[in-house]
Amino acid sequence: MDNRLERRHARTMRIMLGSVGMLTIIGISLAVLVALALLLSKTPWKTLRYFFIGPMQNTYYFGNMLNSAIPLIFGGLGVSLAMRAGSFNLGGEGQLYGGSFVATICALFLAPLGFFGAVVALVAGAFTGASLAGISGVLRMKWKTNELITSFLLSNAVVLVVNYLIAGPFMDPNTNLIATRTIPESFRLARILEPSNLSSALFIAIVAVMVIHFYLYKTKHGYELRMYGLNSNFATYGGIDPRRYQVIPIMLSGALYGLGGSLAIFGTYYACMKEFSAGMGWNGLAVALIAKFKPAAVIPAALFFAYIESGARSAMLHSDVTYEISSIVQSVVFFLVTSTVLQQIGATRRRSV
Amino acid sequence: MRDAVEMAGIVKIYGETGLKANDKVDLTLHKGEILCLAGENGAGKTTLMKVLYGMERPDSGTIRIDGKEVSIDTPLTASRLGIGMVHQHFMLIDDFSVEQNVTLGKEPLHYGLKYDAKAACEQVDKVIKNHHFSIEARQKVSSLAIGQKQQVEIVKMLYRDVEILILDEPTAVLTEQETEALFVTLRSLAERGKSLILITHKLHEIKAISNRVAIMRQGKMVGSFKTSEVSEQEIARLIMGQTVSLTVQRSITPQKQSDVMTFRHVSVFNHGRKTPVLDKISFSARSGEILGFAGVGGNGLAELEAVLSGQLPVTSGSVQLRNEDVSRLETAQLRKRGLAYIPADRLHTGCALAADVSENMIIDARDSFSRYQVLQREKIESHVERLLQTYQVKGSTRMPIGTLSGGNIQKVILAREIEQYRDYIVCCEPTWGLDVASSNFVYEQIMHLRSLGAAVLLISSNLDEILALSDRIVVLCRGAVVARLDENAVRQVTKEEMGNYMLGLKCQEKVHGQQA
Numbered sequence: 100m101d102n103r104l105e106r107r108h109a110r111t112m113r114i115m116l117g118s119v120g121m122l123t124i125i126g127i128s129l130a131v132l133v134a135l136a137l138l139l140s141k142t143p144w145k146t147l148r149y150f151f152i153g154p155m156q157n158t159y160y161f162g163n164m165l166n167s168a169i170p171l172i173f174g175g176l177g178v179s180l181a182m183r184a185g186s187f188n189l190g191g192e193g194q195l196y197g198g199s200f201v202a203t204i205c206a207l208f209l210a211p212l213g214f215f216g217a218v219v220a221l222v223a224g225a226f227t228g229a230s231l232a233g234i235s236g237v238l239r240m241k242w243k244t245n246e247l248i249t250s251f252l253l254s255n256a257v258v259l260v261v262n263y264l265i266a267g268p269f270m271d272p273n274t275n276l277i278a279t280r281t282i283p284e285s286f287r288l289a290r291i292l293e294p295s296n297l298s299s300a301l302f303i304a305i306v307a308v309m310v311i312h313f314y315l316y317k318t319k320h321g322y323e324l325r326m327y328g329l330n331s332n333f334a335t336y337g338g339i340d341p342r343r344y345q346v347i348p349i350m351l352s353g354a355l356y357g358l359g360g361s362l363a364i365f366g367t368y369y370a371c372m373k374e375f376s377a378g379m380g381w382n383g384l385a386v387a388l389i390a391k392f393k394p395a396a397v398i399p400a401a402l403f404f405a406y407i408e409s410g411a412r413s414a415m416l417h418s419d420v421t422y423e424i425s426s427i428v429q430s431v432v433f434f435l436v437t438s439t440v441l442q443q444i445g446a447t448r449r450r451s452v
Numbered sequence: 453m454r455d456a457v458e459m460a461g462i463v464k465i466y467g468e469t470g471l472k473a474n475d476k477v478d479l480t481l482h483k484g485e486i487l488c489l490a491g492e493n494g495a496g497k498t499t500l501m502k503v504l505y506g507m508e509r510p511d512s513g514t515i516r517i518d519g520k521e522v523s524i525d526t527p528l529t530a531s532r533l534g535i536g537m538v539h540q541h542f543m544l545i546d547d548f549s550v551e552q553n554v555t556l557g558k559e560p561l562h563y564g565l566k567y568d569a570k571a572a573c574e575q576v577d578k579v580i581k582n583h584h585f586s587i588e589a590r591q592k593v594s595s596l597a598i599g600q601k602q603q604v605e606i607v608k609m610l611y612r613d614v615e616i617l618i619l620d621e622p623t624a625v626l627t628e629q630e631t632e633a634l635f636v637t638l639r640s641l642a643e644r645g646k647s648l649i650l651i652t653h654k655l656h657e658i659k660a661i662s663n664r665v666a667i668m669r670q671g672k673m674v675g676s677f678k679t680s681e682v683s684e685q686e687i688a689r690l691i692m693g694q695t696v697s698l699t700v701q702r703s704i705t706p707q708k709q710s711d712v713m714t715f716r717h718v719s720v721f722n723h724g725r726k727t728p729v730l731d732k733i734s735f736s737a738r739s740g741e742i743l744g745f746a747g748v749g750g751n752g753l754a755e756l757e758a759v760l761s762g763q764l765p766v767t768s769g770s771v772q773l774r775n776e777d778v779s780r781l782e783t784a785q786l787r788k789r790g791l792a793y794i795p796a797d798r799l800h801t802g803c804a805l806a807a808d809v810s811e812n813m814i815i816d817a818r819d820s821f822s823r824y825q826v827l828q829r830e831k832i833e834s835h836v837e838r839l840l841q842t843y844q845v846k847g848s849t850r851m852p853i854g855t856l857s858g859g860n861i862q863k864v865i866l867a868r869e870i871e872q873y874r875d876y877i878v879c880c881e882p883t884w885g886l887d888v889a890s891s892n893f894v895y896e897q898i899m900h901l902r903s904l905g906a907a908v909l910l911i912s913s914n915l916d917e918i919l920a921l922s923d924r925i926v927v928l929c930r931g932a933v934v935a936r937l938d939e940n941a942v943r944q945v946t947k948e949e950m951g952n953y954m955l956g957l958k959c960q961e962k963v964h965g966q967q968a
Contacts, residue, residue, distance in 0.1 A: 317829075319822040326815060330804035336761070336795060337815030338787030 124435040125403070131431045132424075139420055146418040153413025154406055160413060162295020166367060168398075168405035170195070170376070172304040173359025174383015175390055175397040176311050177352040181232075182392040183315060184348035185328040186239070187247040188232055191356050191380025193254025193261075198228035198357025199364050200261045203371040204269065206282040206364075217286045221361050228357020229350040231257060236346035246349060254380070265373050278372040288366040298366025305398070307355065312394040324348055356380065385429070404429075454519040456616050456647035457481040457504065462513035464499050473499040474510070475671040481616065486638060486648045488658045488679070490691055491668035492748075492915065497651050500668070501618050505537045506530040517616075536609035537618040542601050544593050551576040551589040554608045579610050583637060599630030606637065617641070618649045623657060624750055635661050653691065653748055655684045655955050669693050684957060685948070692915060692951040700895050700920045702902075712876045712907035713737040713760075718769035718779070720755055720931075729755045731932035732769065739875060742898065742908040744922030746915060748954050752931035753911050754796070757880045760909065761793050762786040773876075787816055790874035794865055796881040796911070798858075802865045805854030809845075810836045812853045812864060816872045843867040844893070859890035866897055876907040883917060895921065915950055927953040927960075935960035 133147060140146040154164045174191050181188040188194075202224030209216030235250040271280040288298040315321040327334040327344040335341045360376055368375055386404050390396035407428055415422045457480065464474040473496045481487050489497045502508040504515065506524040514521055517533050524530050527537075544553050551572045560571040576589040585603045587596065593604060602622065609617055619638075623631045638648060638661060652658060658665050659679060667674040667690045674690050682690075714736040719728045730752050737743045747753045758764035759771070762783040771779040773789055783791070795801040803812045813836045814821050821832050836849045845863045847856045853864060862882070869877060879898060883891040898921060902908055912918050918925060925942055927935040927950070935953040937945055952958040 317826055319818055319825050319827055322811065322818060322827055326804055326807060326811065329806050330800070332801045333804045333815070335763070335783055336793070336801050337818075338784045338791075339815075340784050 127435055128428055128431050132428050135424055135427060136420065139424065141419055146414050146420050149417040150410040150414040153417065154409040156413075158292050159295045160409065162292035162297035164405050164409040165292075165301060165402075166295065166297040167408065168401040169298075169300050169304050169366070170359040170363050170379045171382055171386045171401035171404055172308065172397055173355050173362070174380060175386030175401055176308060176394055177355035177359075178384050178387035179390060179392040179394055179397060180311055180315070180355065181349045181352035182387065183328045184324045184344050185331065186236070186345070186349045186352070188235075188250050188349050188352045188356075189247055189384070190232060190235065190250030190254035190257075190353070191383050192376070192378075193257035193380070194228035194231045194353040194356040195360035195380050195383075196261050196374075196376050197231055197257045198224040198353075199360030199376060200264065200279075200371050201227040202357075202361035203279050203282060203364050206286045207280055210283040210286075213285050217365065220286065221358060221365070224361030224364075225354040225358040228360070229354035232353025232356075233346060233350040236349040240342050240345045250349070258374075261371075262373055265371060269371075271370070276370075276372055278370045278375075281370040282365065286365060287369060288362070296367050298362075300362040300366040303362060304359075307358075308394055308398055311355075315394060356383065359383070454483075455480050455516075456483045456518065457649075458516040458519075459500070459504065460514050460516075462500060462503055462515075463511045464496075464503060464508060465511050472671045474503065474513075477513070477668070477671075477673045479666055479673065480676070481647050481649060482664075483647050484642055484645045485663040486642050486650065486661055487676075488650045488652055488662040488665045489668065490651075490653055490658060490665055490687065491674075492653070492691060492913070495668040495691075496671040497668055498620065501537065501620065501649065501651060504530070505535060505618060531612060531614070534613065534615035535618070536612060536614035536616070538602065538605045538609065538620065538622060540620045540622075540624060542605055544601060544604060546592075546594040548593060549589070550587055550591050550593060550596075550604055550607070553593055553604055554579075554589075554611050558612060576607065576611060579607050583607075583610065583640065585637070586633070597630075599626050599633065602626070602630075602634065603637075610641075614646070616647050616649070618651070620651045621653075622650060623652065623654065631657070653955065655687055655957065658687060659684060667691055685952070688951040688955055688957065689948040692947040700899060702899060709738040709740055711736045712739050712774060713909065714772040716770045716772070718759065718771060719767050720759060720764060721767045727931075728767070729931050730759065730766075731930070733928075733931075733933055734769075735926050735933070735936070737876065737907040737909050739907045740902060740905045741923040742902050742910050742921050744918040744925045745909070745911045745928060746918045746925055746950065746954055747913065747928035749913055751954075752928045753880075753913060755931070756928070757796060757878070757911055760878045761791065761795070790876065792816075792869040792873035792877040794869050794877070794879045794882055796884065798862055798865055803853050803861060806852055808850050809840070809847055809853050809856070809864060810849045813839060813868050816868065839867040839871065840864075859886050862886060862890065862894065866894060870897060870901065873901065873906060875905070876909065877901060878909045878911070880911045881913065882910070883912075883914065915947060915954075919945070919947070919950070925950075929954060929956045929959075934958075 132150065136143045136146045136150070154160050174195065177191065178188055202220045205220035205223045206217065209219055212219070231253060232250060234253060235246040238244040238249050239246045265279060266277050269279045271278055288300055291297055291299055291301070315325060323334065323339045324344055324347075326337065327339060327341065331341055334344070360379070363376065364371055382404060386397060386400045389403065390400035411422055411424055411428070414420055414424070459477065459479040462474050462477045463472070465472050477496070477500055479500065489501070491497050499508060503510045504524065506527045506529050509525065515524060516522065517535070522533060524533065545556070548556070551569070554576045555572045560568045560575060562568045573589040580587060580589065585607060587600050587603050587607070593601060596604070606617075622634060626634060642648060650661065662679045664676055665679050665682065665687060666676040667687065669691065715733050717732045717734055718730060719732050720730040721728050733756070735743065745753060745756060755764060759766055762781055762785070766779050769779070770777055776789070778786060778789065781789075799805065810832055814832055821828055821835070833849055840847065840849070843863045843866065845856070845860050845867070847860055853861060856864070866882075882894045882898065886894065898908060898910070910918065910921060919942070922942055923939055925937040926933055927937075934956070949958070953960065
């Protein structure tokens with residue numbers, strides 16, 4: 100038992116020291132934000148106040164911020180999972196959009212089935228995402244194509260096809276929006292934290308993170324996946340079928356994207372609007388980068404990302420800066436996250452412990 | 453006349469394993485001569501040349517170029533001193549033309565700014581014409597044959613006015629005709645006053661091309677000789693050494709023996725090639741004995757390893773495990789049938805460096821450490837803990853295996869595969885790069901397996917190891933079996949004789965389709 104305690108202690112130390120680098124990154128990016136506000140705004144202190152306090156000033160803003168983190172959690176989780184197996188899934192945009200669309204259509208047709216119908220529709224959304232990503236996986240397995248390119252190209256095409264379907268055969272003639280009909284009341288997820296948009300999909304997202312973490316680090320299958328990602332020669336040598344891990348992880352990744360999009364429809368939008376999800380796929384990738392592909396770190400990374408975005412939105416509404424300031428801060432964050440020097444701040448200390 | 457190169461007392465110890473790759477080595481290269489540097493794999497030839505070319509820093513010793521003492525810390529310094537090296541694997545950009553490849557890094561410029569393609573072509577063409585090469589400056593490198601690519605490498609050196617040229621096994625990839633053409637070139641270079649060092653272990657080439665031959669063995673310089681004064685047999689004996697320097701305690705062979713792994717006329721052709729990399733290999737490995745495979749690098753040992761581990765499909769012939777034909781099976785399926793395998797490349801195949809020791813230890817036993825698909829942490833930890841103690845590994849279960857020393861990594865692999873073993877085990881270069889203590893530990897374990905009744909297939913380019921451990925020996929040369937030694941023959945065979953087989957001077961059995 101002593102041994103176990105010691106191990107847990109060592110682990111806590113590791114996590115704390117590991118986050119030194121991340122804290123430095125957040126610190127620097129906030130400093131950049133302050134500098135930008137001082138430069139660009141006539142009322143810098145007001146701008147900064149709205150930027151930092153804005154997302155938390157009332158339940159409406161706070162709930163909306165949390166709500167916008169949900170698809171980011173699913174996307175970040177998807178990218179991290181694929182990355183652990185050494186596949187780069189760049190097709191999040193199409194997988195998310197395609198999955199949401201199919202889930203919406205299923206919901207429209209399965210209206211009489213109630214709860215069961217909702218589950219079927221969500222599964223269909225996830226399945227669509229998985230199939231789209233799976234194409235890239237199978238191509239890689241069969242012909243050694245680069246999934247990074249195929250998933251990206253395929254996703255771009257899917258976005259255009261779905262755009263056509265929404266604007267054409269599936270458009271709701273009774274609204275001014277380019278969107279499908281709205282899904283039945285019985286399919287909609289419960290709202291928590293009224294009057295904000297926050298839906299109970301948040302709980303599903305948290306469960307998803309726990310499930311994926313468990314899958315990766317506690318199951319045999321997850322172990323095989325990680326070994327394949329770390330060194331595919333070693334995995335093959337150890338008797339793991341390499342073909343399996345060229346396809347399954349990226350499919351799971353697509354499924355998470357598809358599920359995230361479908362839940363956004365069921366919890367927030369209620370209809371599949373044209374390009375409603377533009378950017379969500381890429382932002383999921385960014386979240387995974389901040390989380391360094393660790394499933395457990397995806398939640399704080401997604402919250403951080405959502406916070407910066409809604410902070411920028413709030414500052415834009417209440418003061419004289421533009422929304423682009425948020426993009427600049429985001430770019431600074433990614434630039435720093437990908438810089439190896441800063442990451443090593445934590446790593447070198449870890450070694451000397 | 454001063455000597456082109458004078459290396460004295462060069463010592464190079466690799467920090468990680470404490471292995472003495474070069475032990476007080478002296479080497480002299482006269483001006484305008486061709487010197488062959490010969491020795492077994494791992495004798496320290498390449499290390500010595502890397503020291504001369506500035507790719508490795510020696511721990512002590514001096515180097516004089518043209519009589520002046522110099523310190524060569526990078527290849528850039530070496531090339532300023534007029535030293536050039538042609539590596540075994542070409543360093544060329546396929547999509548560039550010959551002239552672009554040759555001038556890369558030392559381009560002729562218009563007004564010191566713009567790349568002057570015309571001048572580059574002229575200068576490169578001049579070098580090519582001067583030395584009668586068969587290439588043209590404007591050809592794209594990807595369109596050239598292997599021998600021509602090597603010419604590009606040599607032109608690259610000549611363009612840089614190199615005086616001392618090192619060639620690392622230049623004929624390894626060449627055909628007979630290409631080798632002939634290369635030798636003509638090298639002779640004419642020597643006549644023009646360039647000094648050349650060739651790393652090689654092909655005896656007839658040493659005789660054909662060199663003025664002098666320097667022989668290394670186990671990190672030490674055996675000596676330098678005028679090529680005309682030593683015979684091929686004498687060179688072979690000097691390379692291999694006379695005494696077997698290794699003895700291993702061996703128990704009596706178990707009485708009941710059965711065939712475990714049997715190869716029947718197994719051939720492997722590389723894609724699109726006409727000469728096989730494995731040529732109708734037949735043997736059978738029996739329980740309770742060590743079957744050694746000897747050969748010089750590039751003669752089929754690596755391919756044999758790949759076939760045994762299910763990574764290389766056989767073109768023809770059959771591989772039988774017990775009574776089952778396994779010639780079409782891949783690694784995963786072989787593992788299920790009891791494959792235990794210590795790979796030659798322990799860092800890239802034998803482990804995942806970033807994963808921790810536990811994760812590395814259970815790779816092939818993962819099924820027995822999971823229940824309902826969930827890994828049993830506690831069980832794994834105690835199992836690995838026990839193995840680390842039994843095999844005296846300095847390290848703990850949660851450390852990334854990459855932080856361990858080479859010897860300890862090999863012990864982890866050994867522990868894992870011995871645990872996994874059922875009735876046969878494939879050991880490839882099991883002590884490569886290890887220090888004496890770790891090597892002895894590995895030998896003990898292998899002998900222990902034998903006494904348990906395992907069929908051990910030992911693939912090694914270390915001749916001492918093969919002779920000391922094996923019950924029977926199969927010698928490969930150019931992908932074919934050239935000699936089989938049974939138990940009595942193994943005890944009587946000399947290293948010189950083995951060397952003759954390995955280097956293709958002598959052949960015990962008629963090799964299929966060849967006169968050799």
